[in-house]
Amino acid sequence: VGGDVTATPESDDNEYLCPVTIGGQTLNLDFDSGSSDLWVFSTSTPSSEQQSHTIYNPAKSSTFKELNGFTWQISYGDGSGASGTVGTDTVTVGGLTVKNQAVELATAVSSEFVTDSANNGLLGLAWSNLNTVEPTQQQTFFANAGPQLQQNVFTADLRHDQPGSYDFGFIDTSKFQGNLNYVPVDNSQGFWQFTVDGYAVGDGATGGNSFSAIADTGTTLLLLDDNIVSDYYSQISSAQNSNSAGGFVFDCTEDVPDLTLQIGDYAAVVPGSLLNFSQNGDGTCFGGIQSDGGQGFAILGDVFLKAQFTVFDQGNVQLGFAPK
Numbered sequence: 001v002g003g004d005v006t007a008t009p010e011s012d013d014n015e016y017l018c019p020v021t022i023g024g025q026t027l028n029l030d031f032d033s034g035s036s037d038l039w040v041f042s043t044s045t046p047s048s049e050q051q052s053h054t055i056y057n058p059a060k061s062s063t064f065k066e067l068n069g070f071t072w073q074i075s076y077g078d079g080s081g082a083s084g085t086v087g088t089d090t091v092t093v094g095g096l097t098v099k100n101q102a103v104e105l106a107t108a109v110s111s112e113f114v115t116d117s118a119n120n121g122l123l124g125l126a127w128s129n130l131n132t133v134e135p136t137q138q139q140t141f142f143a144n145a146g147p148q149l150q151q152n153v154f155t156a157d158l159r160h161d162q163p164g165s166y167d168f169g170f171i172d173t174s175k176f177q178g179n180l181n182y183v184p185v186d187n188s189q190g191f192w193q194f195t196v197d198g199y200a201v202g203d204g205a206t207g208g209n210s211f212s213a214i215a216d217t218g219t220t221l222l223l224l225d226d227n228i229v230s231d232y233y234s235q236i237s238s239a240q241n242s243n244s245a246g247g248f249v250f251d252c253t254e255d256v257p258d259l260t261l262q263i264g265d266y267a268a269v270v271p272g273s274l275l276n277f278s279q280n281g282d283g284t285c286f287g288g289i290q291s292d293g294g295q296g297f298a299i300l301g302d303v304f305l306k307a308q309f310t311v312f313d314q315g316n317v318q319l320g321f322a323p324k
């Protein structure tokens with residue numbers, strides 16, 4: 001048994017949304033391998049915050065059960081967040097069904113979610129020890145699905161400005177080139193966390209110290225240590241760190257170098273084309289590489305994941321990468 005679901009990029013590849021059916025109702029959710037709550041806009045969300053979102057109505061589901069007194073509260077890297085109550089229902093993703101999945105109903109969402117009208121909630125794909133439900137932590141959709149999967153994996157094939165896919169329970173070898181390169185995961189903090197052994201800018205030599213990183217489908221950009229960020233942008237003559245733009249920008253006419261992250265024996269190349277992330281509208285462009293804010297580990301978000309086929313292997317607690 002497995003599932004295959006289309007991941008559609010919003011404008012500027014800011015996020016990728018996937019159709020999820022909950023108690024017979026389909027909502028587009030943001031799949032996030034950096035968190036572990038499945039939450040939705042619902043009839044419990046204040047109408048002033050529902051705006052043009054698709055909402056889940058538990059009263060219309062014959063399989064919904066309230067988890068009385070259970071609550072959740074989550075905040076994301078950008079400072080946004082949501083909170084609410086909890087129930088269970090039957091959840092289907094790309095043909096893969098999990099019964100009695102914890103579904104978290106938002107009774108409050110931050111302004112960023114209110115205005116992101118395409119995003120009707122998140123489906124967390126990190127490890128269940130990050131789930132925020134109290135008094136009893138809940139399992140993720142992927143953790144619950146594990147026992148019924150042929151292979152205890154899900155894969156991500158995200159693309160620039162075109163639909164990609166998430167697969168659950170199998171590895172589609174037609175989606176990548178060559179062999180998969182596996183690296184061990186430290187899931188003690190609940191993330192898909194692993195070690196990067198070095199980096200190279202453009203066709204330069206691979207160097208630098210090894211560092212920790214997480215594979216995070218819910219983060220848009222590639223967030224790295226300030227020293228690496230400075231080294232990278234020193235190769236782009238017009239690059240500057242712009243407070244108004246919120247990060248490093250450069251002239252759109254510039255030739256943007258590739259970045260290679262050495263992961264074990266695998267050289268993961270992120271092409272310069274993906275590192276010229278978006279236009280600011282004034283002739284400058286916003287970089288796909290930005291600072292990780294000094295939090296001690298790098299966040300390999302969609303900019304990185306668009307350049308790789310990635311296997312999130314729950315059974316063997318490892319990540320696999322291959323070029324596409």
Ligand SMILES: O[C@H]1CN[C@@H](c2nc(-c3ccc(C(F)(F)F)cc3)no2)C1
Pocket residue numbers: 015030032033034035075076077078080081111112113114116119122216217218219
């Ligand atoms: O927390 C870390 C876990 N993964 C990263 C993540 N961040 C979001 C997010 C999605 C949508 C929005 C909003 F719609 F703009 F509000 C905000 C944040 N989803 O995953 C960061």
